[in-house]
Amino acid sequence: MSDLHRPDQNHLLAAMPAAEFDRLAAHLELVAMPVGNVLCESGGKLQHVYFPTTAIVSLQYVMENGASAEIAGVGNEGVLGISLFMGGETTPSRALVQTGGHGYRLKASLLMQEFNRAGVVQRLLLRYTQALLTQISMTAACNRHHSVEQQLSRWLLSTLDRLPTNELTMTQELIASMLGVRREGVTEAAGKLQQAGLISYRRGHITVLDRFGLNAHACECYAVVKKEFDRLLCDLRNRHDIPNVAG
Amino acid sequence: MSDLHRPDQNHLLAAMPAAEFDRLAAHLELVAMPVGNVLCESGGKLQHVYFPTTAIVSLQYVMENGASAEIAGVGNEGVLGISLFMGGETTPSRALVQTGGHGYRLKASLLMQEFNRAGVVQRLLLRYTQALLTQISMTAACNRHHSVEQQLSRWLLSTLDRLPTNELTMTQELIASMLGVRREGVTEAAGKLQQAGLISYRRGHITVLDRFGLNAHACECYAVVKKEFDRLLCDLRNRHDIPNVAG
DNA sequence: TACGCTATGTTCGATATCGCACAGAGTTGA
DNA sequence: TCAACTCTGTGCGATATCGAACATAGCGTA
Numbered sequence: 001m002s003d004l005h006r007p008d009q010n011h012l013l014a015a016m017p018a019a020e021f022d023r024l025a026a027h028l029e030l031v032a033m034p035v036g037n038v039l040c041e042s043g044g045k046l047q048h049v050y051f052p053t054t055a056i057v058s059l060q061y062v063m064e065n066g067a068s069a070e071i072a073g074v075g076n077e078g079v080l081g082i083s084l085f086m087g088g089e090t091t092p093s094r095a096l097v098q099t100g101g102h103g104y105r106l107k108a109s110l111l112m113q114e115f116n117r118a119g120v121v122q123r124l125l126l127r128y129t130q131a132l133l134t135q136i137s138m139t140a141a142c143n144r145h146h147s148v149e150q151q152l153s154r155w156l157l158s159t160l161d162r163l164p165t166n167e168l169t170m171t172q173e174l175i176a177s178m179l180g181v182r183r184e185g186v187t188e189a190a191g192k193l194q195q196a197g198l199i200s201y202r203r204g205h206i207t208v209l210d211r212f213g214l215n216a217h218a219c220e221c222y223a224v225v226k227k228e229f230d231r232l233l234c235d236l237r238n239r240h241d242i243p244n245v246a247g
Numbered sequence: 248m249s250d251l252h253r254p255d256q257n258h259l260l261a262a263m264p265a266a267e268f269d270r271l272a273a274h275l276e277l278v279a280m281p282v283g284n285v286l287c288e289s290g291g292k293l294q295h296v297y298f299p300t301t302a303i304v305s306l307q308y309v310m311e312n313g314a315s316a317e318i319a320g321v322g323n324e325g326v327l328g329i330s331l332f333m334g335g336e337t338t339p340s341r342a343l344v345q346t347g348g349h350g351y352r353l354k355a356s357l358l359m360q361e362f363n364r365a366g367v368v369q370r371l372l373l374r375y376t377q378a379l380l381t382q383i384s385m386t387a388a389c390n391r392h393h394s395v396e397q398q399l400s401r402w403l404l405s406t407l408d409r410l411p412t413n414e415l416t417m418t419q420e421l422i423a424s425m426l427g428v429r430r431e432g433v434t435e436a437a438g439k440l441q442q443a444g445l446i447s448y449r450r451g452h453i454t455v456l457d458r459f460g461l462n463a464h465a466c467e468c469y470a471v472v473k474k475e476f477d478r479l480l481c482d483l484r485n486r487h488d489i490p491n492v493a494g
Numbered sequence: 495t496a497c498g499c500t501a502t503g504t505t506c507g508a509t510a511t512c513g514c515a516c517a518g519a520g521t522t523g524a
Numbered sequence: 525t526c527a528a529c530t531c532t533g534t535g536c537g538a539t540a541t542c543g544a545a546c547a548t549a550g551c552g553t554a
Contacts, residue, residue, distance in 0.1 A: 061388040064467050069388040086377040087370050088479050092471055093384055118365035123334050130333040133380055137340055140387035141308040141316040144427040147510075171531065180391040182512060187532060203520055203531055220311050224339055232335050394540075418501065429542065434502060450501055450550050 005030050007104050009053035011077045011233065012128060020121050024114060028104040033057070035100035035169075039080060042094045049081030049111050050074075054101030056162050058178055059093045069143070069180035070155075072135045073098065075162025077229060082129050084108050085115040085122075098178065099159070099168065127232045134228040138221040146219040148181050149189040153218035155179060156199070158225065160208055167207045193217065252277050254351050256300035258324045258480065259375060267368050271361060275351040280304070282347035282416075286327060289341045296328030296358050297321075301348030303409050305425055306340045316390070316427035317402075319382045320345065322409025324476060329376050331355050332362040332369075345425065346406070346415065374479045381475040389468040395428050396436040400465035402426060403446065405472065407455055414454045440464065 007028050008014035013021065029048075033039075033055035040046050042062065050057065056075040062068045071093050074080045083091045114121045142151055155178065159168055172190060176183040190206070193199045198214045200207050208214060215222065254275050255261035260268065276295075280286070280302035287293050289309065297304065303322040309315045318340050321327045330338045361368045389398055402425065406415055419437060423430040437453070440446045445461045447454050455461060462469065 059384075061384060063388065063392055067392050069391040071384045071387055083377060085373070086380075087374040088377040088475075091377070091384075092381060092475060116365070118363070118369075122365075126332070127334040129376070129380075130330060130335040130338070133333075133376075133383065134339060136380065136383045136387060137306075137308060137318045137338075140318055140383060140390055141310065141427075143387055143390035144316040145310055145314050173531075180388075183531090184513090184533085185511065187534090191533080201532095228335075228339060420501075430501090431503085431543090432541070434504090438503080448502095 005053060005102055007051070007053075009076055010051040010079075010104065012079055012124060013051050013104065015124055015233070017120055020114065020119070024106060024110065027110050028106055031103060031105050033097045033101055033103050035097050037097040037100075038094060039097065040095040042092050043090050044094075045090050046081045046084060046108060048105040048107055049079055049084060050103045050105045051079050052076055052101065052103035052162075054099075054164075055097055055103050056099035056101070056159060058096050058098040060096055060178070061093050067180060068177050070178040071139060072132055073158060073162070074132075075099075075159075077162065077233065078128055078132065079125070081108070081111075082125070082132065085112060085125055086129065098174070099163070099170070131229045131232045135225050138225050142219060142221040143180070146221065147189075148179065148185045149192055150217070150219040151179055151181075152186060152189045153193065153198075153214050154222040156206065156208060157211070157214055157218055157222050160211070161226070166209075166211075167205060169205055171204050252300060252349055254298070254300075256323055257298040257326075257351065259326055259371060260298050260351065262371055262480070264367055267361065267366070271353060271357065274357050275353055278350060278352050280344045280348055280350050282344050284344040284347075285341060286344065287342040289339050290337050291341075292337050293328045293331060293355060295352040295354055296326050296331060297350045297352045298326050299323055299348065299350035299409075301346075301411075302344055302350050303346035303348070303406060305343050305345040307343060307425070308340050314427060315424050317425040318386060319379055320405060320409070321379075322346075322406075324409065324480065325375055325379065326372070328355070328358075329372070329379065332359060332372055333376065345421070346410070346417070378476045378479045382472050385468040385472050389466060390427070393466040393468065394436075395426065395432045396439055397464070397466040398426055398428075399433060399436045400440065400445075400461050401469040403453065403455060404458070404461055404465055404469050407458070408473070413456075413458075414452060416452055418451050 007025065033052065039050060039057060052075050056073055057080050058073050059071045060068050061071055080095055083089055115125060142154065152175070155175070160166065172186040173183045176186045179186070190199065190201060194201060196213070196217070198210045198217060200209055254272065280299065286297060286304060299322050303320055304327050305320050306318045307315050308318055327342055330336055362372060389401065399422070402422065407413065419433040420430045423433045426433070437446065437448060441448060443460070443464070445457045445464060447456055
């Protein structure tokens with residue numbers, strides 16, 4: 001297992017310089033993150049931050065009437081628990097494991113120690129937070145203007161970016177609750193995408209056949225978010241000189 | 248004018264301890280922020296951060312087809328330009344002055360110097376950023392699930408919170424572009440609110456008559472955001488000991 | 495005062511999504 | 525093999541919003 005799971009499968013951990021990473025490495029704890037697990041309820045305080053490697057966590061808001069909406073997703077590109085270092089300790093959204101897998105967790109206090117050194121790790125985490133903010137912003141715009149079919153395409157692509165394969169294990173019911181639409185709406189949209197030869201699916205599994213085609217089918221939101229993540233973070237992999245933008 | 252305009256009309260500036268504030272005060276520049284002014288285009292880099300006092304800035308995303316959606320608003324409770332200290336320098340959203348007024352601006356480099364001291368001001372700005380993040384998150388959820396009438400109520404209330412009066416100068420057309428809906432939809436929703444005795448309006452002006460009633464008419468999103476802002480920031484006014492949440 | 499511009503009000507059909515009901519198909523386990 | 529359960533497919537009317545066209549009303553200005 002120690003061969004299969006490595007901290008640097010998480011891009012943020014991988015982007016940390018050796019000195020900083022070494023300080024944290026001994027305290028990183030590999031944990032299973034089974035699907036459906038609620039890591040943090042609305043308003044709840046996390047005891048750890050989570051760096052997913054193969055798992056994907058969905059940040060959702062659940063409304064008073066029970067309807068839910070995904071705000072953003074967190075996979076191997078990021079970290080769950082930004083409210084700890086942002087100073088609020090809690091958020092009104094909940095964190096639900098959407099795709100089961102693993103991740104590394106770190107005691108909140110240890111992350112805070114590192115963050116408060118005000119060095120590379122702080123800058124890295126703040127950049128990630130800005131990227132997350134862009135993701136949430138685009139979710140807002142997308143929810144306003146785009147069709148279920150476009151949103152499903154976007155969601156499939158961004159989920160796929162966090163997985164090693166082209167297949168995701170996920171019922172339409174679950175996808176519907178992520179997107180905040182009816183299950184039937186997902187059935188219909190998925191049917192169209194399958195007819196177009198972009199995906200194929202069977203009970204609980206979706207395989208993306210044509211990523212480029214799906215991209216063309218999705219709204220611009222996917223590309224905007226991806227570009228912004230790349231700009232802010234992707235080049236961090238194997239590049240440990242995160243610039244300090246101090247004037 | 249120097250009597251009418253004071254930096255502490257902005258809550259973030261007011262929340263800074265004397266030592267920190269004094270370092271910045273000499274560099275704060277009072278500027279007029281006329282309605283319609285675009286302070287920052289999508290992807291553009293700000294040379295200053297803006298602390299509005301009487302103005303309100305709308306953060307929007309404009310889609311490829313020209314449709315727009317408000318992501319969040321920034322008034323006297325906050326600051327425009329978080330991407331500077333978050334490390335990304337730019338964001339995909341644009342900043343448009345929605346309500347004309349004034350604000351204080353500060354050279355980006357000077358804010359960065361203060362931010363990089365990793366002291367009270369940094370913690371204050373990060374807490375504000377988290378509050379903004381909550382606002383954006385709720386915009387996303389609200390866009391998904393709530394009616395135009397509910398959203399208009401929410402928007403009126405949150406705009407009013409940033410103004411000294413109960414009247415806002417704003418055409419329905421402009422409100423429509425903020426909410427990302429048709430102008431006719433705003434006309435219809437505003438008509439209902441007026442019939443219910445909650446607001447009254449005439450060509451370009453809206454007066455809120457019954458704030459409590461409007462609150463009851465709005466979706467939960469308004470209250471969630473307000474509560475979170477209060478929790479994270481409101482008690483900062485006249486309270487300069489922002490706790491360091493280091494573990 | 496009269497004109498012209500802009501804001502607001504109203505109507506219409508078109509469309510997307512919803513909410514519900516139920517049928518069929520796949521999976522699991524006794 | 526069969527039963528129970530879950531997931532997916534489909535059809536229906538109801539509703540909200542859209543998109544466009546046009547009517548009316550308020551306001552500034554010549």
